[in-house]
Amino acid sequence: xxxxVIVLALVxxxxxxxxxxxxxxxxxxxxxxxxxxxxxxxxxxxxxxxDMHSLGLxxxxxxxxxxxxxxxxxxxxxxxxxxxxxVTGLRLRNRLVTAFGVLQLVxxxxxxxxxxxxxxxxxxxxxxxxxxxxxxxxIIGSIICIYAIRYMQHDEAQPRFFAVMLxxxxxxxxxxxxxxxxxxxFFWEVTTLCxxxxxxxxxxxxxxxxxxRALVYTLGGGVALIFGILLANSxxxxxxxxxxxxxxxxxGLALLPFALMAFAAFTKSAQMPFQNWLxxxxxxxxxxxxxxxxxxxxxxxxxxxxxxxxxIVSVPALAWSIAAVGAFTFLGTSVLAMAESNSKRVLAYSxxxxxGLITMCAGIDTSLxxxxxxxLLVFHAVSKALLFMCVxxxxxxTASLEIDDMAGLRDRMPxxxxxxxxxxxxxxxxxxxxxxxxWLLSEAITxxxxxxxxxxxxxxxxxxxxxxxxxxxxxxxxSVARPSVIKDKLPxxxxxxxxxxxxxxxxxxxxxxxxxxxxxxxxxxxVFHVSVEGTGFSIFSSLGEFPIIVLLVLVAVTxxxxxxxxxxxxxxxxAPYTGGESYQFETGGFYLLSRFNRDRANAIFNLTxxxxxxxxxxxxxxxxxxx
Amino acid sequence: MSMDLAGILVSAALFIxxxxxxxxxxxxxxxxxxxxxxRVGPPITQAFYDLVKLFGKRPMLMNRGQAVFAVTCLMMxxxxxxxxxxxGDLLVVFFVSGAGSVAFVLGxxxxxxxxxxxxxxxxxxxxxxxxxVLLLVILLIGYDRGxxxxxxxxxxxxxxxxxALLALVIVLVIKLQKSPYDIATAHQEIVSGPYVEYSGPYLxxxxxxxxFETAVILGILTLFFWNGNVAISVAGKASIVVIAIFxxxxxxxxxxxxxxxxxxxxxxxxxxxxxxVNMTCIFLVRQGVL
Numbered sequence: 001x002x003x004x005v006i007v008l009a010l011v012x013x014x015x016x017x018x019x020x021x022x023x024x025x026x027x028x029x030x031x032x033x034x035x036x037x038x039x040x041x042x043x044x045x046x047x048x049x050x051d052m053h054s055l056g057l058x059x060x061x062x063x064x065x066x067x068x069x070x071x072x073x074x075x076x077x078x079x080x081x082x083x084x085x086x087v088t089g090l091r092l093r094n095r096l097v098t099a100f101g102v103l104q105l106v107x108x109x110x111x112x113x114x115x116x117x118x119x120x121x122x123x124x125x126x127x128x129x130x131x132x133x134x135x136x137x138x139i140i141g142s143i144i145c146i147y148a149i150r151y152m153q154h155d156e157a158q159p160r161f162f163a164v165m166l167x168x169x170x171x172x173x174x175x176x177x178x179x180x181x182x183x184x185x186f187f188w189e190v191t192t193l194c195x196x197x198x199x200x201x202x203x204x205x206x207x208x209x210x211x212x213r214a215l216v217y218t219l220g221g222g223v224a225l226i227f228g229i230l231l232a233n234s235x236x237x238x239x240x241x242x243x244x245x246x247x248x249x250x251x252g253l254a255l256l257p258f259a260l261m262a263f264a265a266f267t268k269s270a271q272m273p274f275q276n277w278l279x280x281x282x283x284x285x286x287x288x289x290x291x292x293x294x295x296x297x298x299x300x301x302x303x304x305x306x307x308x309x310x311x312i313v314s315v316p317a318l319a320w321s322i323a324a325v326g327a328f329t330f331l332g333t334s335v336l337a338m339a340e341s342n343s344k345r346v347l348a349y350s351x352x353x354x355x356g357l358i359t360m361c362a363g364i365d366t367s368l369x370x371x372x373x374x375x376l377l378v379f380h381a382v383s384k385a386l387l388f389m390c391v392x393x394x395x396x397x398t399a400s401l402e403i404d405d406m407a408g409l410r411d412r413m414p415x416x417x418x419x420x421x422x423x424x425x426x427x428x429x430x431x432x433x434x435x436x437x438x439w440l441l442s443e444a445i446t447x448x449x450x451x452x453x454x455x456x457x458x459x460x461x462x463x464x465x466x467x468x469x470x471x472x473x474x475x476x477x478x479s480v481a482r483p484s485v486i487k488d489k490l491p492x493x494x495x496x497x498x499x500x501x502x503x504x505x506x507x508x509x510x511x512x513x514x515x516x517x518x519x520x521x522x523x524x525x526x527v528f529h530v531s532v533e534g535t536g537f538s539i540f541s542s543l544g545e546f547p548i549i550v551l552l553v554l555v556a557v558t559x560x561x562x563x564x565x566x567x568x569x570x571x572x573x574x575a576p577y578t579g580g581e582s583y584q585f586e587t588g589g590f591y592l593l594s595r596f597n598r599d600r601a602n603a604i605f606n607l608t609x610x611x612x613x614x615x616x617x618x619x620x621x622x623x624x625x626x627x
Numbered sequence: 628m629s630m631d632l633a634g635i636l637v638s639a640a641l642f643i644x645x646x647x648x649x650x651x652x653x654x655x656x657x658x659x660x661x662x663x664x665x666r667v668g669p670p671i672t673q674a675f676y677d678l679v680k681l682f683g684k685r686p687m688l689m690n691r692g693q694a695v696f697a698v699t700c701l702m703m704x705x706x707x708x709x710x711x712x713x714x715g716d717l718l719v720v721f722f723v724s725g726a727g728s729v730a731f732v733l734g735x736x737x738x739x740x741x742x743x744x745x746x747x748x749x750x751x752x753x754x755x756x757x758x759x760v761l762l763l764v765i766l767l768i769g770y771d772r773g774x775x776x777x778x779x780x781x782x783x784x785x786x787x788x789x790x791a792l793l794a795l796v797i798v799l800v801i802k803l804q805k806s807p808y809d810i811a812t813a814h815q816e817i818v819s820g821p822y823v824e825y826s827g828p829y830l831x832x833x834x835x836x837x838x839f840e841t842a843v844i845l846g847i848l849t850l851f852f853w854n855g856n857v858a859i860s861v862a863g864k865a866s867i868v869v870i871a872i873f874x875x876x877x878x879x880x881x882x883x884x885x886x887x888x889x890x891x892x893x894x895x896x897x898x899x900x901x902x903x904v905n906m907t908c909i910f911l912v913r914q915g916v917l
Contacts, residue, residue: 408739410692429726430719442718442762446770449906453899456759456766463758464751467729471736471747476690544716544775551706551723558702562695568688576689576740576824 003051004062007126010044010134011174013037018166027158031149034162038142041169045138049131053518058526061122064180071123078108078186081193085219094212100219104189107230111182111239120239125179128523132374133176133303135519136381140295141169143497147389148287150493155285161201165291168194172296176303179241181229188225188268188300192218195297198288199281210280217277221267221301228260245311252627255620258312261304262322262616269301269355272329272609278352282344286392289344293351294385299377302355305362306373310527313365317623320448321616323363325609327454329356332605334461339598343391343401346465347384350427353458354380360455361441364448367528368541372440374520375512379434382508383427386501390420393494409473415490417473419498424470426505428463431551433509436539440532443543477576510552512539634714641712645842646835650674652845652872653838659873663880678834684827692737693824696730697832703727704839711846714778717765724843727836728754734833735821746820749887756891757798760898761844764791764798767902768850771909777850783863784851787912790905792851794898795844796871801894802844803872804837805879845871 017037024030052060064071082105089098145165152158168191175187195218200211232244235254244257265271270278278298282289292298305322312318330353337349354376361373391401393416398405410417426432430439438459445452490498508515513534521530531542537549654671661668688694707724710716728750735747769775771787785792825833845868852863885893 429729430722431726435722439716439718439722442766443769443775446766446773449766449770452763452766453903456762457895457899459762460755460758463725463729464755467732467751468736468748471733474692474733474737475739475744476692476737477739543769543773544718546716546719547710554702554706555699558698559695562698566691566694566698568686568691568694573688576738576743 003048003055003057003060004066006044006048006051007060007062007124007177008067010041010048010138011170011177013040013044014166014168014170014173018163018170021162021166022159024159027153027155030158030162034145034149034166037166038145041138041142045135048126049135049519052126052128052131052522058522059125059127061179062124062126063121064119064123067123074183074186075112078182078189079105081186081189082108084193085189085215088215092212094216096216097212097219100216100223103223104219104226107226108182108185111226111230111233115233115239118239120180120182122240122242123180123183124177125242126177127526128519129303129307129374130176132378132519132523133299134173136295136299136378137169137172137176140381140385140501141172141291143501144287144290144295144385144389145169147290147392147493147497148285150491151287151392152285157201161198161285164194164197165287168198168291168296172300175300181232181239181241181244184241185222185226185229188264189222191268191297191300192222195281195292198292199284201284201288204283207283210277210283213280214277217267217270217274221264221274224260224267225264228257228264231260232257241307245308248311248314251315252624253620255315255318255623258308258315258318259617259620261308262318263613265301265304266325266359266613267301268304269298269359270352271301271325271356271359272332272352273606273613275329275333275349275352279345279348282342282348286344286388286395289347290385290388290392293347293388294381298351298355299381302358302362302373302377305359306370306377309362309365309370315619315623317619318616319363319365321363321612321619323360323365323448323451324612325616326356326359326361326363327451327458328605328609328612329353330360331356331454331458331461332601332609334458334465335601336598336605337465338461339601340465341403343394343403343406343469344388346403346469347387347391350462350466351380351384353462354384357441357455360451361444364444364451366444366447367524367531368440368543369444369447370528371516371520371524371532372437372444374523375440375515376434376437378515378519379426379432379437379505379508382501382505383423383434386419386423386498386505387427389494389498389501390416390423393490393498394420403469403472406469406473408475408477410476413490415495416498419502420473421470422502422505424466426509428466431509431546431548431555432506433512433515436509436512436546436548439544439546440539440541443541446543510549512548638709638712638714642709645708645712645846646838649838649841649845650678652841652868656872656876659876660880663876678831681831681834682828686828687826688829689738689740689824693734694829696734696737697825697829697836700727700730700734701832701836701839703730704836704843707843708839708846711777711843714776717768717775717777717847720777720843720847721762721765724840725754725758727840731821731833731836735824738824740824742819742823743821746823750821752887752891753801756894757801757898760794760894760902761798763899763902764788764794765847767791767906767909770906780850781853783853785867787909788851788905790901790908792848792867792871794901795848796874797894797898799844799848799871800875800878801890802841803875805875 014037017033020033021030082101086098086101089101148165152161155161171187171190171194175184178184178187196211196215199214200207233239235257236244236247238244267274281292333349333353337346340346340349358373358376361369394406394409394413395401397413427434429435445455516532516534524530533540538545538547651671653674658668658671703723704727707720707727711720732747732750735743767788768784772780822830822833848867848871849864852867854860854863
């Protein structure tokens with residue numbers, strides 16, 4: 001198959017699959033098209049990777065001429081989309097939504113008026129950064145969609161739900177392939193629309209409010225993006241991402257497009273102080289949270305930052321303020337997560353924190369930092385999707401999202417608990433893949449050491465909030481029983497989806513050298529010198545060596561030996577020590593910060609982030625004055 | 628980490644003797660403390676007797692989780708020490724040892740017992756207090772040297788990193804479970820906290836893990852001195868360890884246990900401040916200001 005066809009299919013197939021879902025009233029049999037589309041996307045994305053390698057391509061350009069009608073389709077859809085936002089704003093009597101809709105429409109018309117009919121070549125540009133993102137979107141996103149077939153089986157509006165979910169995936173792929181900035185903007189806003197519809201899916205008052213909040217924040221970011229594109233067109237005279245990046249950021253007001261795009265990325269990736277929309281989004285059904293947090297939506301923001309980071313190397317002030325936003329976001333959300341008792345909110349904070357790290361890496365803007373960011377992006381997607389899906393499955397048992405209600409779940413849901421433990425351990429501890437990026441990041445930070453003070457505290461806070469949650473799930477009374485994953489009465493769907501992600505999280509750690517050589521470095525080599533190499537049993541960076549495979553094998557052997565030889569007998573059981581008292585006891589949660597302190601911390605972090613973003617936006621003007 | 632046969636032998640010897648050394652240090656520590664308190668104290672090999680006796684006891688457990696995490700903890704700490712003595716990456720040493728601490732906490736959590744639970748929560752707070760400081764010290768070493776590979780350090784860290792060494796002593800006090808920071812294992816309050824539900828061989832495993840963990844910290848301390856002459860090098864390294872241990876002993880004997888909040892605040896403030904000042908000095912020297 002022609003590689004270009006695969007690329008187009010990765011955008012078109014999920015959209016068509018989504019449309020096919022629509023006639024399945026009541027949801028009977030809807031699993032078939034969802035499953036088929038998901039499997040197709042997984043296959044296509046892997047084929048794309050294979051094709052790129054077998055053809056020896058570092059990038060694949062698709063000209064506008066070869067897909068002529070698409071241009072007009074996108075143009076028409078774009079105006080329809082903005083019209084929808086404006087009408088929604090009017091219907092909800094929400095002035096901000098209306099205003100943001102209009103503020104996107106005006107620059108869009110201005111751009112179209114000035115460069116109508118101008119062809120932007122190439123229209124789509126696929127390099128290994130796009131491939132990395134599309135693998136994450138198509139594989140993790142598809143597994144989440146399959147999981148949703150079971151999770152949503154009693155929902156009444158399934159056709160609409162699955163249609164939006166699948167279109168979401170298509171839009172994500174479109175956004176990471178787009179080289180025409182207006183196409184990027186279009187797909188960007190389609191993801192905004194999809195997240196709005198999905199967050200509001202349950203149609204409760206809270207769901208509607210959260211959906212509108214998400215819409216306001218992300219539409220605001222869209223305004224920044226389209227103005228960024230408008231200014232890019234006027235300062236650099238191009239609507240092509242690759243031309244814009246290869247000309248590099250100039251100085252003075254010509255820096256504004258980059259600052260505005262960074263601003264748009266912050267809103268999309270829910271960086272502080274824009275984190276509220278993602279926290280509110282947890283009212284949505286769990287598959288939606290999983291999708292928003294792991295593979296779509298928020299990853300688009302950091303994708304844009306990573307995409308443009310090589311172009312702003314020459315403007316340290318701009319890069320460093322991006323890094324500062326990321327670092328503060330990481331610290332702030334990690335500290336706030338320690339004080340949180342709701343499982344989905346903890347996961348949401350953790351997502352924002354990890355995106356903060358990626359943002360920070362984009363701002364540190366060295367080969368090492370970008371490599372760390374890409375590894376983090378991939379492993380975070382796998383583990384975070386797994387964690388959300390576990391929380392969804394647990395909710396089926398406990399009917400609660402409170403961490404305290406998950407105590408001792410190990411005995412009731414052994415399969416899910418083990419999957420959850422794998423999720424937490426792979427996201428937090430060495431020697432798993434996510435940790436490799438933490439290690440690289442720690443090394444990268446020596447080129448901007450002031451950030452180390454922020455990040456070091458954030459790392460420790462991460463350990464605290466994940467450990468106490470995992471400890472809660474794994475706590476058990478006196479018993480010799482082994483958690484039996486076979487006897488768990490989990491639906492087959494959950495068994496396979498959770499299992500495949502858990503296996504993927506561990507297997508990818510073992511395969512990390514291949515990941516680095518075949519996915520990360522082929523991108524890095526096009527923009528920086530390669531500084532991370534995976535050979536033999538270790539990952540080597542310019543500053544050190546991480547014998548990851550050796551450690552992984554040792555851990556695996558330890559667990560194998562424990563499983564084979566550790567068989568406590570009934571008479572070897574002891575009762576918990578209670579100081580001689582015999583009463584029953586129940587331990588409550590422990591959340592470090594009082595409500596007052598939490599609110600104060602939140603306010604301080606938000607304020608700090610706002611100041612940094614204000615500085616970021618002021619840099620172009622300052623640069624203009626100095627010049 | 629390619630090395631010759633002699634190097635491998637030295638690493639293996641260090642790996643075996645470092646925890647034994649820690650056992651002896653614990654014995655000496657108890658002896659000296661006893662003298663400070665006008666007691667005779669146990670023989671300096673007491674820690675080994677205890678360990679052997681514990682291993683010989685009948686295994687008693689609440690559930691499998693405890694044993695799994697105890698063994699994992701020991702494994703992680705041993706791996707951390709192995710990477711350190713093999714001259715590997717300091718960051719890897721730090722993070723792997725940190726994973727061992729987390730495994731220990733999870734072991735304490737897995738027994739549904741009130742004292743064990745409190746102990747685990749307090750242990751986490753200790754991690755929150757010392758981990759950032761320890762990481763910052765290591766990052767500072769990397770910043771100063773341009774590399775995190777232990778094998779590549781061939782001059783004393785002491786001259787440029789003296790404040791970082793002070794910060795490490797604070798970490799050492801917590802890691803050695805000494806007053807004022809013996810918060811997780813506070814005997815009088817929560818009957819040795821995370822250890823309370825362990826007994827017999829599994830208690831021995833957790834104790835041994837703590838020896839390895841201490842060996843890792845002391846190993847990092849030894850990096851602060853280096854000399855081309857092996858004898859001088861060893862003597863210098865030993866004296867840094869002795870001085871640091873002695874300092875932590877004095878602190879142990881003259882202070883009372885602090886509250887957990889004060890521990891977190893003090894350790895983070897003091898530790899971060901020390902590292903920050905030290906980093907500024909290195910930066911200024913590089914810029915030619917100092």
